[in-house]
Amino acid sequence: MANTASAKKATRKIARRTDVNKARRSRVRSFLRKVEEAIASGDAKLAQEALRAAQPELMRAAGRGVVHANTASRKVSRLASRVKALSA
Known part of the structure; x- marks a missing residue:
């Protein structure tokens, strides 16, 4: 457990950032x-x-x-090639 005020604040920041990143990752996966x-x-x-x-x-x-x-570039590239093959 964090003891100093700065360490406690850091854990709060990390928790907030983790939630934001989870939401973004989920959004990407949905797309x-x-x-x-x-x-x-x-x-x-x-x-x-x-x-x-x-x-x-x-x-x-x-x-x-x-x-x-x-x-990200690799995923886009592979998806694009599959979409192109589909339309050809």
């Missing part, structure tokens, strides 16, 4: 799930729209440090 479902359904137009919505959300999460920038 990714929508893309996955659209790809699974075989609807190229829906998949394209879902990817267009998911990409900025992933990059925003990377910018905020919720996910690593390379991870």
Whole structure:
């Protein structure tokens, strides 16, 4: 348990930040799930729209440090190639 005032404040800040990051990560996963479902359904137009919505959300999460920038780029790249293959 924290003893000093600064350590207590730090634990409060960490708890708040953890909640925010959990919400952001959950939001990103929701967007990714929508893309996955659209790809699974075989609807190229829906998949394209879902990817267009998911990409900025992933990059925003990377910018905020919720996910690593390379991870976000890799996910976008792989989803984009799958959507492209679907529409071709």
